Every structure is written in C-alpha cells, then in structure tokens.
Amino acid sequence: MSTSKHQEVTSFVGGKSGGGANVGTGLSNIKKGDILILNADTGEVLTGGGNTITTAPNIAFASCVKDGIPIISGVINGKALKAGSRQAYVAPVPQVSAFGYSSVNTAATIPAAGSEYQTFSGAIVYDSELRIRPNRQERHEFSAYSKGGYDLAKNLVLDINRDVDTNPRIAGDKLFTAVVTANGSQANIGTAATATVIKGSTKVTFSSAHGLSIGDIIYFPNGGVYTVYAVPSTTVITLDYAYIGASEVYLADTVKELTTVTLYGVQVTAKLLERENPVDQYSQIKFTIGLSENFNLKEDVVTAYVRGVGSGWQVRDKEVSCLGWMGYTDRNDTKRNEYSFSTEVDKNYVTVSLSSEVGIQLDLQQNGVAPVTAFLAFDNAASTQLDAVMAILTPWAATGGIDLS
Incomplete structure (x- = not known):
C-alpha cells in the first residue's frame, strides 16, 4: 500500500464585523460572525485554555x-x-x-533653463500586483522636450500623469501622481483668504482679494507648484495647467505664493487604489525612477514603501x-447572492493561520496525506473576539509545538 501527498486545502474563517464577542455558544445557535473551535472527533465546542493535542487531537473551526x-x-x-x-x-x-528639489534634497534641482531644447526622458518601473499578471514589473516611460527649469518640471509632470496603458485599462493618475516641487520664500495670499480648487480645473477661487499677477508662482500643499496664467477677477485666478490634487477648500494662509525660486523638482507618489472587485485591480505600488544622463540626477526616496498586511482587499x-473548499471553483460564482462574504473591504484585519497534515483514504490500495x-x-x-478565540487556540497549538502568541 502506497502513500502520496495531495494539494493543500485552505479554509477561510471570517470573524465578526467590529471585532465584538461571540453571541452563539454552539453549532445550533451560532450567529453571524461567530468563530467557535470544535473538537472534530466529538463535536464539542472547546472553551478555556486547558485543551491540548491529547485531550482534543483534532480540531475544526465553525464560522x-x-x-x-x-x-x-x-x-x-x-x-x-x-x-x-x-x-x-x-x-x-x-x-x-x-528627483530634483525635494524635502529630503533641498540642494538638488532639475536642469535649469538653458538656451537650447533637449529631450529629457525617464521611466518609472513598478512591481505589478495585477492578479491576471502577478509578480511582474511594469514600465511607465515619460519624457519632455524643454529648455529646462519650470517648463521642464511641468511637462514631465503632465507626461507622468497621463493615462497608463494597462490591461485592464486604468485611466489617469490611478497608479501614481506627480507634482512640481520648488524652493523659494513663501508668502500668504490675500488676507485670511481660503482657496477653492477642483481636480482637473485651472480655476482657483479665493474668498477675498488675492493680489496676484500673471506669472506669479503658486504652491498648493496637496497639488504642487503652478504659475498664474490669467487673472479674471480680484478673487479668481487661472492656473497654467489643470490642478492635479483632489478637489478641496484650502484653509486661509495654506496656499502660498513663492518668490525667489531657483530650484525645481518632480515628486511622485504611489497611490493606494480603490478597487471594484477582487480579480483585476492593483492595490499598492512599489517603484523606482530611472532618468536619462542629461538630468545628472538620481531618485531620492522621500517616504519609504511599506507593504500593508491585513487590509480589507487583501x-x-x-x-x-x-x-x-465550499465548491466554488469559478470566480464569477462569488457574485451569486447565496454566498455572503465574511470580509468587508473597508475594514482591516488581524490574521491567524494554522496548518497540519491529515491522512486520507484514496481507494482500497492507496492512502494519502x-x-x-x-x-x-x-x-x-x-x-474582543480575537482575544477570546486565541485564549483557546494558542495554548492548544503550543502543545503541538506551534507558537501563535
């Protein structure tokens, strides 16, 4: 008689929304979100911290x-x-x-404005978490034909923020967002004037007279640097390109006019993405930036990537x-009304895993593991629920040599 190994089976056990205590105490009165630990040989619900692999050799979880x-x-x-x-x-x-001027490299700058146009190019190389093409690197190339300075920074930002060619297609700045950065002295605009901006619009409305002129340089904390293209009124300006950040009303004295600007740069932020289904979207991007030699610059990491663990989508x-395990073999089946997900994508989770091998009878001639x-x-x-379940599971697993503390 021979023994063979077979494919792993993983059971998902989802807990209570909000993390509150179990309500039911047995299989007959189990409630939505409860997690019970069972003696798989007797059906008894385990309680307390005194269970061992001797008193309960086999366990199962009821959710x-x-x-x-x-x-x-x-x-x-x-x-x-x-x-x-x-x-x-x-x-x-x-x-x-x-690259260029940033909060972590205040002496750097992209090439200053010169007398001749050049082509400046680069690429953002990022790890793809696209489920239909996992564990791949994608490349987003960008370039600008410019003499340098602010014009170069602006056109690089516009090219980086263009639609990204992915499959399935993800339009706009959904993978990363670039903004222009600059040094210079900061001055308040107007007298206690709030500023209203709309994503994708060049119009900025102030709550009182702004006192700005065409060509002035403006800094928005969440949108980067722009110049004033037109002044339609004493409370309205037109930017030289569409506002990049989210629509918002800036508090008074948070939008600044920049004077004596000498250094420019480009800052790129990876986005945490809102997903619509569990199959074909990204969730988090890690990237590196490469630049052509005429930049004479390298990438500076302003904020290091940290991969989240336990997010709702994960x-x-x-x-x-x-x-x-439940007989659903087609992802499309997950849309059927008869199965309700345990997880909620807008929540975060503590996760626990435990694995073992079990013997199975394949046929009269063969056993399996x-x-x-x-x-x-x-x-x-x-x-509450985590502590209660782990108070039973942790000491049980410890008797089998597994530390879940």
Missing part, C-alpha cells in the same frame, strides 16, 4: 455568514501540526520619491481564493 448555518473548516490534526502564525494589521505606506482576496490550513481573519476594530 457563520448567516445565523444558524455554520460553516465548518477542514480538520486540523494537532499531532501533525506543520506551521502557524499570527499577523497584526500593518497599515500600508505609499512610496514617495522625487483578506477579501484570500477569502475568494478559499472558496474552492493532505495539507490542511485554516486561515482566520479578525476585525482589527476591536480585540
């Missing part, structure tokens, strides 16, 4: 997306535990990089990938 209807995970064999982990939520940090992706993993997700909003 619930509809009151009274438990979902039972694959069996975890305590005497054949292989791995386990507990991962706290880590907030993602978008990468910010620059955990939703995991739930989708685990649906095969199958890896089985349980993946648990707890809403990071509160630790």
